[in-house]
Amino acid sequence: MSEELFVQGNEACAHGAIKAGCRFFAGYPITPSTEVAEDLAGLLPKHGGSFLQMEDEIGAIGAIIGASWSGLKAMTSTSGPGFSLMQENIGYAHITETPLVIVDVQRGGPSTGQPTMPSQGDMMQVRWGSHGDYEPIALSPSSVQEFFDFTVKAFNLAEKYRIPVILAVDEVIGHMREKITIPDNVDIIKRMMPKESSDQFNMDNPYLPFKSDENGTPPMATFGDGYNIPVTGLTHNEKGYPDSSDPKAHENLITRLCNKILNNREEIVSTHESFCDDADTIVISYGAPVRSVFTAVELARKEGLKVGSIKIDTPWPFPETQIFKAAESAKNLIVVEMNLGQMVHEVERIIGMVDGNKPNVHLIGKIGGELHKPDEILSKIKEGFS
Amino acid sequence: MRTELRIAGFGGQGVILAGIIVGKAASLFDGINTVQTQSYGPETRGGASKTEVVLCDDEIHYPKVISPDILVAMSHEALIAYISDMKDGGTLIIDPDMINESEIADFVKKHNIKLHRAKVTKTAENEIGLRIVANIVMIGAISKITQVISHDATKEAILDSVPPGTEKKNIQAFEAGYAMDGN
Amino acid sequence: MTEKNVNSNNKNIQTNENPFMKYLRKDRLPNIFCAGCGNGIVMNIFFKGMESADIDFDTLALVSGIGCSSRIPGYVKCDSLHTTHGRAITFATGLKVGNPDLNVVVFTGDGDAASIGGNHLIHGARKNINITVICVNNNIYGMTGGQISPTSPKGSFGTTAPYGARDKPFNLAELVSTAGATYVSRWTTVHPLQLSKSIKKALLNPGFSFVEIVSQCPTYFGRKNKLRTPVDMINAFKENSANIRKAAKMDEEELVGKIVVGEYVNNSRKELTENVRDLSVEQCCRNLAIKSAYQDKFED
Numbered sequence: 001m002s003e004e005l006f007v008q009g010n011e012a013c014a015h016g017a018i019k020a021g022c023r024f025f026a027g028y029p030i031t032p033s034t035e036v037a038e039d040l041a042g043l044l045p046k047h048g049g050s051f052l053q054m055e056d057e058i059g060a061i062g063a064i065i066g067a068s069w070s071g072l073k074a075m076t077s078t079s080g081p082g083f084s085l086m087q088e089n090i091g092y093a094h095i096t097e098t099p100l101v102i103v104d105v106q107r108g109g110p111s112t113g114q115p116t117m118p119s120q121g122d123m124m125q126v127r128w129g130s131h132g133d134y135e136p137i138a139l140s141p142s143s144v145q146e147f148f149d150f151t152v153k154a155f156n157l158a159e160k161y162r163i164p165v166i167l168a169v170d171e172v173i174g175h176m177r178e179k180i181t182i183p184d185n186v187d188i189i190k191r192m193m194p195k196e197s198s199d200q201f202n203m204d205n206p207y208l209p210f211k212s213d214e215n216g217t218p219p220m221a222t223f224g225d226g227y228n229i230p231v232t233g234l235t236h237n238e239k240g241y242p243d244s245s246d247p248k249a250h251e252n253l254i255t256r257l258c259n260k261i262l263n264n265r266e267e268i269v270s271t272h273e274s275f276c277d278d279a280d281t282i283v284i285s286y287g288a289p290v291r292s293v294f295t296a297v298e299l300a301r302k303e304g305l306k307v308g309s310i311k312i313d314t315p316w317p318f319p320e321t322q323i324f325k326a327a328e329s330a331k332n333l334i335v336v337e338m339n340l341g342q343m344v345h346e347v348e349r350i351i352g353m354v355d356g357n358k359p360n361v362h363l364i365g366k367i368g369g370e371l372h373k374p375d376e377i378l379s380k381i382k383e384g385f386s
Numbered sequence: 387m388r389t390e391l392r393i394a395g396f397g398g399q400g401v402i403l404a405g406i407i408v409g410k411a412a413s414l415f416d417g418i419n420t421v422q423t424q425s426y427g428p429e430t431r432g433g434a435s436k437t438e439v440v441l442c443d444d445e446i447h448y449p450k451v452i453s454p455d456i457l458v459a460m461s462h463e464a465l466i467a468y469i470s471d472m473k474d475g476g477t478l479i480i481d482p483d484m485i486n487e488s489e490i491a492d493f494v495k496k497h498n499i500k501l502h503r504a505k506v507t508k509t510a511e512n513e514i515g516l517r518i519v520a521n522i523v524m525i526g527a528i529s530k531i532t533q534v535i536s537h538d539a540t541k542e543a544i545l546d547s548v549p550p551g552t553e554k555k556n557i558q559a560f561e562a563g564y565a566m567d568g569n
Numbered sequence: 570m571t572e573k574n575v576n577s578n579n580k581n582i583q584t585n586e587n588p589f590m591k592y593l594r595k596d597r598l599p600n601i602f603c604a605g606c607g608n609g610i611v612m613n614i615f616f617k618g619m620e621s622a623d624i625d626f627d628t629l630a631l632v633s634g635i636g637c638s639s640r641i642p643g644y645v646k647c648d649s650l651h652t653t654h655g656r657a658i659t660f661a662t663g664l665k666v667g668n669p670d671l672n673v674v675v676f677t678g679d680g681d682a683a684s685i686g687g688n689h690l691i692h693g694a695r696k697n698i699n700i701t702v703i704c705v706n707n708n709i710y711g712m713t714g715g716q717i718s719p720t721s722p723k724g725s726f727g728t729t730a731p732y733g734a735r736d737k738p739f740n741l742a743e744l745v746s747t748a749g750a751t752y753v754s755r756w757t758t759v760h761p762l763q764l765s766k767s768i769k770k771a772l773l774n775p776g777f778s779f780v781e782i783v784s785q786c787p788t789y790f791g792r793k794n795k796l797r798t799p800v801d802m803i804n805a806f807k808e809n810s811a812n813i814r815k816a817a818k819m820d821e822e823e824l825v826g827k828i829v830v831g832e833y834v835n836n837s838r839k840e841l842t843e844n845v846r847d848l849s850v851e852q853c854c855r856n857l858a859i860k861s862a863y864q865d866k867f868e869d
Binding site: 019021023024026045047048049051056058059061063064065066068069074088089092188190191206222223224226227228229230231232234241242 | 594595597632646647656660661662663665667668670671688689692841852853856859860865866868
Binding site for chain 1: 406410422447
């Protein structure tokens, strides 16, 4: 039986995690994400799962990486300051190909900033926060139901590509309440075991834990099953052995890690286009601002203005094809985000690829903790038609 | 039709819970699209506290209140803080024992506000014997006066939200509020 | 231990190979440790303790951070996590709670455990998570070339203390005892017998076990501190070690420069994994899910 609840986004996330099969959570209290931890502290023991409150966010992400290698789906949740602390181990999860889900309920920053106010100021930290080259996957829900759905999706993507997946949420979605439907069953992508059993391997025929399949992602054996996996944050070969000074070894590994995402970009990326076909102006947004944009676009259409919108579900990898198409067809692109301009740089990068007439790009950035009002967006839209 | 409701009071009056119950009643039991939001942080400890509920038959995009159709004020400080952006002709419900009406008389007249009085704190104290259920009495008054949430849905939402063992007192409180004439 | 791990036994006899060679990834040898480094002794002693504790090698999971001793797990033919600097205990905590059947052992050093990882060390001890931490304390940062560490004795020299260390060093065994570990001991690399017994006890203790091994770094600590050869360092350990029982009777002056060795704590209290499991049993009448990432159906 499916179930209907009237809950906060953060609570919906906790329910999504349970439904997706998450059985381990480690975290540290931080506003405005704490409800995710609080709800999982209640839910996990009822589902044979473990909840740990750690000494800090570095400990939290360390514990979930360990739990992931023990064979569990694992998650943590945090906000900007804690997300900053996690960055080194996020890089570790990338290079060791550890499936994880990390929820970042964004608040105003930098530093302690505005603990209770919404922001989308971490979008570039989600992309580039750890050192070195890597390709993250990030999802940004725009409703409480989507926070549930995207949490399930995040676990599936994490397992499929063996990667930490970030839920880049804003405080508006984290704290507002809406009705959600929890379906009886959700689609689950389970972790892929190696095809061979561990006793088929010996010194002459070693198990290669980091040898990828045809899609670029290796199956994942678990600790305690006799595969004897050496996992290291050092650059390593297919055996998992450190090989940190051979330039070729590093290039091979990191290129494969990036390509397993980039080569599957079209499958990972998700956007929703509305009224774009005849649109002179297309408004691009993600997360809570989508809600204001939809209202603004409806108002504009009522006034007869040819306006469309693109809602981005997956800021990373960036939906290049979809934005390119919009950049080719529209005269104006408006990016609406709760920061002083982050994803707008990606839009500008894509516009740079357009031959011939390039559209104008406008940013409606906003900081301070108030969601854009539909009127603010509508008046910017109208400027493009005057 | 989109209806925007704001409930405000001081911290500890159960204002946020009132918003959650209204949202739950509308969304889960009356089947209306609903978004509930609230102010967070130091604001909610002491000082003025508020919650907002947007209700609509169609999908709700912009989730916050732009200009409330209904303002419910349980304290004078909250009333003064949150009255200014009310819609002309909107509905204002106040607890007269908590409020100095003379301060808003001009505003009410000028903006053609429909003013209702619900003595929820006194009712909670005298009829139920529990001051802390004033918020539930107020939910009864909201249901009766505004009709945005039905009697039965609200009752179910209350039963779904209050701690076990407190159901009886809370339903009593709700019915006491629902019985008010609002004048 | 399963058969495949002892399949080289016959060969050992023929070649006079170290009996513990079967536990190593031979294709990774030689290791990166300097001549005279204590890490080789530590590995030998660990395997001895592990065998006498009758630990199933297939259940062994070694976890480490960054530093010379943190490289030990990578040479051992078992599951291992070579993690980030200071954080090994947090990874080990997730691994152990995620699958309590694993025997989780952390190899760490003084810089890794007591400096950058100090917070995780004391919280691991406080929570009494059932893992064993083997801290190879050489009083210096070896991997980065000889900087002083939080255990460097007052007056000792390092590249970042050219005029001698001035801060008070941590007494790790005491720190971890105070933080709540249920087994704590300290020995040096000149106490192999006591150490392997200690490691056996640590592995069998159902709680947070901490074995501090005072070890030599002739390359950096020795050279900087007039103990030029491994032998000089070993001799210094012999001369300066005082058993904890004797030390209890010594006054402060006598204790200056002494390495107080022995068992600091050996008691029991409920450990973290057990608490987490009990909560699950209490709330849903079943044990913790194991390896459930490989399922696509979950019990409600």
